[in-house]
């Protein structure tokens with residue numbers, strides 16, 4: 001059996017992770033590569049609905065850190081059991097909580113997921129700001145452009161530590177306005193699925 005390629009894709013809310021990942025899946029399926037995608041927050045939310053009675057995915061970050069920690073471990077175990085050729089995890093390097101920036105990928109979660117590589121999606125802060133403002137399907141926190149710059153910095157700081165802990169590389173992918181295909185191709189290539197097929 002072929003070993004799974006496990007990739008963790010991180011980026012701040014509204015940067016475009018889920019949009020790009022769905023394009024990556026289209027490309028991989030065309031290449032007949034079996035792929036599964038887990039939006040980490042959705043896996044946590046499915047569990048939280050059953051056990052904590054919360055109604056919205058965007059309420060997850062309002063749970064206590066302890067509760068979020070337990071939900072993270074449960075989600076990681078579920079994802080680790082999947083053996084497709086490509087396993088993609090769409091998540092945040094940190095979550096803004098009352099207590100401060102809480103890691104989306106604490107050590108115990110990384111040990112369970114054992115990713116081969118990390119991808120950080122970035123974009124111009126002004127574009128991220130506009131994407132958050134325009135997307136009425138979600139209930140994102142609206143913050144200033146300066147605060148978005150800070151979030152990008154915290155993401156790369158958190159991700160460096162993840163890379164060192166796992167010994168797995170980080171690739172930065174820029175999600176330029178209107179250029180989703182380009183960003184998606186960059187990810188497929190970083191995953192090593194661009195040759196031949």
Ligand code: ATP
Pocket residue numbers: 011012013014015016017018019020092131132134135138140175176177178179180
């Ligand atoms: P979250 O972490 O909150 O789930 P996300 O990183 O998954 O956010 P998306 O939901 O994929 O972000 O994208 C946010 C919004 O930005 C969506 O409305 C999406 O259509 C738009 N968007 C994403 N990438 C681009 C792009 N390259 N050009 C234009 N619009 C984009």
Ligand code: MG
Pocket residue numbers: 017018019039090
């Ligand atoms: Mg998303």
